[in-house]
Amino acid sequence: MHPLRRLLPGLLAALTLLLTVGCGDVRYIAIPGTTTRITLPVADAGKEYEMQILHDIGDCDSLGIKEEDMHLCLPYVDRASGEIRLAYNLLNRDSLASLPEHEEMLSVQFQGTTVETGLAGQEIKVIPHDPWSESGTLYILVIDGSGSMAETSGRGGLTRMQVVKQALKRQDVVDAFYGSGKGDNAVMLLQFTQGDPRPVGGQLVALKNRREYKAAVSQLQVLNGYTHLFDAVKYATGPLLQANAVTEVLRGGRLKPNVIVLTDGFNNERASDVCGDNLERLDLLLEHLNEVQLTDITKRPQVHTVGLGKPIRPGFELPQGNTKPTAADLCGRRNVDTRIDGELETRGIDNASLHYIARSGGGKAHIKRGRKELAKAFQEAASPRYKWFEARIRMDPFYLRRAFKIRLSLVGVANAGATIEIFPSAWLDAPPGRKMDDGWHTEDTYLRTFVVVLPLFGLFVCLSYMGAAMHNTRRMLFGRVRRGQTPPTDPPAAA
């Protein structure tokens, strides 16, 4: 039998096997410009938002992403540097939702393990893209008016209240509040000590232009009394939003509320209050804020906290997850029973509580001192919302040498999560990423492969001539090629 005929059954079996191996129900999506495949990302069910991990050029197009950012929109794995990039946005009942910056609120799980910045070379960075300019913001500024605001802040003999007023009047802060968005922003200014916060000027009005705003800021004054900070936050995120003046402004989701609370000390409701007394009050406030985060998304406020002064717990970091605070968290184990009035509030501000409040309110805490820093805090608190985000994750490259699952979940700012399974090729890889100015890597162009292929191919072509070249050179050096000769002599004719 002809050898080919013997091989035929084997060949047919091979074809069949090839067609069956790897064919399953799973749909793999190839990421352009890479050798990575992914499965369809799965958003967490039952969450208020649907987190959409962008994986298709069509998704990016529909978001209106600029051409130059299009490459940032797709998943990317750079196994040389150990970096993973995923872009995501949030949907609320199929309509696009915007989000402020929220790096601290994004939790990333790699194969079920939480990635933590600073741990074993791990790093997470969230980069916002495309500021949302479809709607405006109603900034509700709730400023501490307690007696401590009359104390001098240390520089130039200005009182804390004067520092706050100067910071609020700075051009860059005013610009941040009345930015360049299409929506008309507005500001409401309130002050608090005891009881409900009171509108500056006596009447609750939305300050719709810079002139009105600056006039209202000028009217800020120290009111004296204790610091009912938690009540103020609760009021600003609850009853205030039901007030006619506010509902009118927020009607139809034209503006979104953004509460910014400033204090220079502790929540202090009585002269006998000790730090530990604030724990239960804070718990109640956080519960309230968590409930607020479940209300109608168009009216839900975002809460930022600004602390003016020195933090009482400088190294404080919020624990992972939605864990409840402890008394020791707030002011340290030794100060749990220390009086606030005249004791703790002279040493610094309750930065831990401010962090907890901001997290539950979906915003950020800013602990600052001085006019410039305070202005920066207001600017950050007034930062815009964005359409989509890039999550950049840095791992030990070793872990990216197999298929892996990544789960992104948002806490605080919004309740959402999604999981994606990534399959880098075991056999092939695109050129390693190009380092950008910020130290992260981005896809290198495919042309980079020519840098490897062409010289190597050229080298092989040259080497294939090497034998002939060396042979001829040697013959020339040893005088075996033609030199000045006498004419050739033919043999004599035969007789």
Added chain:
Amino acid sequence: MNIFLLPYTWLRHLSMAFWCASAGLMSWWGVLTLLVVFNVDWPPTWDGPILMTTVSMAVCVASVLGESNLRRLPIWNRALKVLLAAGISGLVTLVYYNIWHGLVGVILSEAMLRDAQDPSLVSLTFRVGAFAMGGLGCGTGALVVRKFSEPISHLAGGLAAGLMAGCAWFLAGLPTSDTAYGVLAPQRDLFLAGAAMGITWGFMYGLLTWSIPDELYVGWLRVLTPRRFGRRIPIDAPDRSPRERFVGHFPRGLDLFLPVEDGVQELHFSVTVDDKQRYTARGLSQYPTLVKRLLQRVDLRYDPRRPTPVETSLSSGDRIVLGEGDQHAEIEFILLPKEEV
């Protein structure tokens, strides 16, 4: 590949290696381009079979095409051989790969099987079989096209080439943090690891499986002294039968005439070639006849006391000096491509 560019030196053995290495490199690049540029979304489990099959086919085709080019076969014949080589090596690689894949499923424990079946796991332990099967498939393809000549060379060479490619891929693609292999793995990059794999596969295959045969060359005698410089005669008969060629100044019947003024006798010496293409120089005169090669001088003067002429084997580049002093002629023995005839 062109026989005229391959002089009969030891470097000719590397030319097939370079040729196949180019094919290995380009085949890796081709698959990479399919994935990166054309964004073909086959499942990740197909990466291995597709890459192994492509490289196997390309290297096998390069070897067969290289040989056909050297032998100057008709174009249709070359095309047929190339198609046959590609088809057989590709399909056989797939068969071998899947047999190996099936065996792995039977042999390994469940925990190891999970790793072995992870299509993204970069690990030589679980990929070495794929490389070995690819190499074997590559060798089998060329073996069939060459009508089962030199089976050990083809199969062992193919296997070694595949395994060496796997090692190159592994060492070049180690994580940067892994320093266990030191200078053995100076470059750490999964992108370059693929290139290293393709090149190593092709190079080793070209080096080990098929060497350029001597039958593509024939021996020549070529005059180096000024009178009749460059005059040359082939030694082999067109039908490769044993033959003897004579050199002297006798004007009739000799194969290469050299003038008597150069100290050449009427029938001075001869060169023979046998049926195994071994060349021998014979001294036929009592006048000086010297074969010169590196660090060696062989005096071929005829000794009347001996019944037969003095002989020495010839290799390409040897010089034969007839006569001495001012009166001498110099001839070189050189192997040139058969097509020179």
